[in-house]
Amino acid sequence: MTPGLLDRQLLFVSGKGGVGKTMVAAAIATLAASSGRTTLACEMDAKGALAAALGSGEEATGFDAVPVQSGLWAMSMNTEDSLREYLRVVARVPLIGRIGPLARTFDFVADAAPGVKEILAIGKVCWEVRERHYDLVVVDAEASGHVVAQLSSPRVIRDLVRVGMVRDQVEWMLELLHDPQRTGLVVVTTPEEMPVSESLELLGRVRRETSVSPAAIVVNRMPSQWFQPSDAVLLDRLDTAACVPVVAESVGCAADDVGAVLDAAVATLRRRSAAVGHLDHLRAGLAAEGLDRRLPVLLVPEAVAAATSTSDGASSAAVCTAVAESLAMELS
Amino acid sequence: MSPSSTDDVVDSNGLGAVLDGARLVLVCGSGGVGKTTASAALGMAAARQSPRRVLVITVDPARRLADALGIESASFAGAGAVRVEPPPGEQWAGSLAVAMLDTKAGWDELIRRHAPDTAMAERVLANPLYHNITSRFVNSHDYLAMEQLHYLDRSSEFDLVIVDTPPSRHALDLVDSPRRMREFFASSLLRWLTVPTRSRLLTAASRPFNAVAERVLGTGFLHDIIDFFSLLRAMEPGFVERAAAVEQLLAAERTAFVVVTTCEDSPIEEARYFVDELHRRSLPMRAIVLNRVLPDSFRSPTAAGAAATLAGVGDVTALADRLAEPIPQFDPASLRHVLVEVGRRFAEVRARADAEHGRRLSLVAHLAGVGLGSAVPVVVVPDLSADVHDLGGVAAMAAALAG
Numbered sequence: 001m002t003p004g005l006l007d008r009q010l011l012f013v014s015g016k017g018g019v020g021k022t023m024v025a026a027a028i029a030t031l032a033a034s035s036g037r038t039t040l041a042c043e044m045d046a047k048g049a050l051a052a053a054l055g056s057g058e059e060a061t062g063f064d065a066v067p068v069q070s071g072l073w074a075m076s077m078n079t080e081d082s083l084r085e086y087l088r089v090v091a092r093v094p095l096i097g098r099i100g101p102l103a104r105t106f107d108f109v110a111d112a113a114p115g116v117k118e119i120l121a122i123g124k125v126c127w128e129v130r131e132r133h134y135d136l137v138v139v140d141a142e143a144s145g146h147v148v149a150q151l152s153s154p155r156v157i158r159d160l161v162r163v164g165m166v167r168d169q170v171e172w173m174l175e176l177l178h179d180p181q182r183t184g185l186v187v188v189t190t191p192e193e194m195p196v197s198e199s200l201e202l203l204g205r206v207r208r209e210t211s212v213s214p215a216a217i218v219v220n221r222m223p224s225q226w227f228q229p230s231d232a233v234l235l236d237r238l239d240t241a242a243c244v245p246v247v248a249e250s251v252g253c254a255a256d257d258v259g260a261v262l263d264a265a266v267a268t269l270r271r272r273s274a275a276v277g278h279l280d281h282l283r284a285g286l287a288a289e290g291l292d293r294r295l296p297v298l299l300v301p302e303a304v305a306a307a308t309s310t311s312d313g314a315s316s317a318a319v320c321t322a323v324a325e326s327l328a329m330e331l332s
Numbered sequence: 333m334s335p336s337s338t339d340d341v342v343d344s345n346g347l348g349a350v351l352d353g354a355r356l357v358l359v360c361g362s363g364g365v366g367k368t369t370a371s372a373a374l375g376m377a378a379a380r381q382s383p384r385r386v387l388v389i390t391v392d393p394a395r396r397l398a399d400a401l402g403i404e405s406a407s408f409a410g411a412g413a414v415r416v417e418p419p420p421g422e423q424w425a426g427s428l429a430v431a432m433l434d435t436k437a438g439w440d441e442l443i444r445r446h447a448p449d450t451a452m453a454e455r456v457l458a459n460p461l462y463h464n465i466t467s468r469f470v471n472s473h474d475y476l477a478m479e480q481l482h483y484l485d486r487s488s489e490f491d492l493v494i495v496d497t498p499p500s501r502h503a504l505d506l507v508d509s510p511r512r513m514r515e516f517f518a519s520s521l522l523r524w525l526t527v528p529t530r531s532r533l534l535t536a537a538s539r540p541f542n543a544v545a546e547r548v549l550g551t552g553f554l555h556d557i558i559d560f561f562s563l564l565r566a567m568e569p570g571f572v573e574r575a576a577a578v579e580q581l582l583a584a585e586r587t588a589f590v591v592v593t594t595c596e597d598s599p600i601e602e603a604r605y606f607v608d609e610l611h612r613r614s615l616p617m618r619a620i621v622l623n624r625v626l627p628d629s630f631r632s633p634t635a636a637g638a639a640a641t642l643a644g645v646g647d648v649t650a651l652a653d654r655l656a657e658p659i660p661q662f663d664p665a666s667l668r669h670v671l672v673e674v675g676r677r678f679a680e681v682r683a684r685a686d687a688e689h690g691r692r693l694s695l696v697a698h699l700a701g702v703g704l705g706s707a708v709p710v711v712v713v714p715d716l717s718a719d720v721h722d723l724g725g726v727a728a729m730a731a732a733l734a735g
Binding site: 016017018019143145160190192194195226227230231234235237238240242243246247248250251252253254256257258259260261262263264265267268303 | 362363364365368460461498556598599626627629630632634635637638639641642645648650651654655658659662666667669670671673674675677678680681682715
């Protein structure tokens with residue numbers, strides 16, 4: 001049985017940079033919270049865009065989760081704070097006294113040693129799930145080039161670290177990450193060539209290098225369909241030097257202006273048909289990857305996502321709500 | 333109807349002058365703005381205009397450059413450069429090659445180059461951490477890429493090297509990697525970690541560290557790390573000297589940073605951030621490429637008037653008769669439907685074009701604000717098609733960039 005998207009406990013949201021990954025993560029978290037699940041949204045790269053989309057206002061979120069809506073909490077990952085928390089809670093190293101130089105030393109080792117930074121980030125979100133502070137933790141994860149390093153870090157640590165406390169910790173983390181009932185990866189893409197091929201590449205790497213299961217594909221900014229194919233053919237024929245002046249004269253407008261209006265429609269249609277082609281390619285790729293046919297492919301219309309704004313907190317929150325609504329419709 | 337993009341905001345004669353003056357071009361920008369295609373197109377423009385040997389190289393782990401140039405990925409295996417031939421019917425003054433970094437092989441070579449002797453090199457290559465550090469974790473790409481650039485700059489194989497960098501925040505990691513490498517070797521923690529084990533165990537300061545570290549990480553892992561960095565330490569002179577040389581190369585007069593962006597909100601935001609960061613580091617910011625810009629005619633008020641007229645169009649029977657010759661076989665009802673729909677929806681496109689234009693103006697104002705207004709050309713590449721993914725598409729973009 002495949003669980004519903006929001007019935008899992010831990011969702012990583014990733015995708016190529018620039019496809020609207022943060023907005024989709026925010027929308028999923030909003031959706032979960034509005035369905036009555038106590039939800040934590042965690043931003044991995046501390047840009048503040050996730051918090052803005054969730055309507056946290058001016059204040060940037062920090063490592064300690066803060067409530068942003070009813071039932072919805074937000075935090076930003078910071079591996080140094082994660083280390084401190086880990087040392088305090090798990091390793092029971094007292095915080096007083098030597099923690100300064102000690103933390104710096106660890107930070108240095110963490111920078112240099114493979115997987116340590118990644119495990120501190122992943123460890124924190126897994127910890128929140130294990131302690132059952134929330135029904136669902138939604139992670140606005142690293143972009144596709146980097147997320148695999150993060151998701152595979154527990155395995156790397158298990159292979160490299162032979163004994164010790166970290167090694168013991170890794171076992172339960174792997175158990176959680178590898179359980180498709182509890183953990184899933186949401187891959188966000190746009191219906192464009194490079195994002196689609198990068199998404200397929202990401203799914204392949206995730207399958208080979210981690211055991212995290214894909215939970216959904218979100219295709220963001222899908223251009224809307226204006227016309228039936230036959231009307232599109234007619235439009236193409238109209239937007240030519242032979243026809244534009246005839247149309248312009250008949251409606252009493254300048255040929256340049258009618259030309260611009262028809263150009264705009266042709267450009268929009270061309271984008272739509274290219275997008276449909278890339279969507280087909282995505283579906284074929286998913287099938288070739290051997291992914292479950294029930295893996296949901298959720299479309300977010302461009303008109304909904306177009307207003308995406310990182311600079312304006314208020315409008316960013318409005319877009320998030322709209323994206324959440326369109327995801328809800330796709331899921332139902 | 334071909335879209336035009338001259339207007340009041342910016343104008344420039346393209347990137348010809350920037351390409352002429354450069355030996356190294358770093359192409360930066362947000363993900364998804366067409367950076368890889370722009371890099372390929374810049375390479376093509378340069379090869380077209382002057383008798384130079386041009387290399388386009390990608391630092392991105394994904395194999396996009398091959399896709400952008402329509403080259404079979406298979407021919408890319410290994411670190412060798414692949415020659416790109418001009419499209420049919422075109423003659424180039426120079427030549428163009430593309431390459432991708434094979435980071436694992438690159439590191440092996442680097443270690444061999446900087447190790448004082450072969451035995452030392454082999455010990456590093458055999459360390460269990462080495463493989464993980466160099467291949468699995470992304471940041472090591474950065475320094476390696478920079479070393480490679482230095483090597484290419486010194487060799488006389490190419491006259492111009494164009495680099496397709498990873499998306500902007502990671503591009504900054506790339507730019508900062510030589511300094512980080514220097515600081516890494518200079519850090520007192522490294523010195524302390526790599527003093528001989530016995531004396532380290534005796535230092536009072538190290539006791540709490542060792543106690544906690546061993547409990548948390550396990551002794552074996554810590555020893556592997558210390559061993560690895562002790563070995564690396566032996567290569568310090570080579571690395572430090574090279575890192576300093578790479579820093580100089582990045583800041584050199586003949587180096588050009590080119591920022592690529594679309595006029596969408598978040599890419600423009602990233603471009604602005606990148607402009608600021610380059611400026612702060614005193615690095616040579618030379619041009620901005622605005623990609624996939626909608627034509628100005630989409631913003632025209634008179635076009636909007638025409639759209640309103642079309643949206644309210646009534647009987648089209650007479651028009652249908654007149655169009656019967658250029659367009660065989662169509663239904664007048666469809667004609668009316670198409671005209672009405674096109675008219676009604678124009679507002680959507682116009683709003684997009686207006687928003688883009690506003691963001692474009694604010695970027696230009698921002699450039700002027702940091703004192704780069706007149707010094708940095710802003711080149712507009714029109715929205716050529718939904719996707720540029722073959723040699724012909726790259727060629728069209730090259731023409732737009734050359735001005």
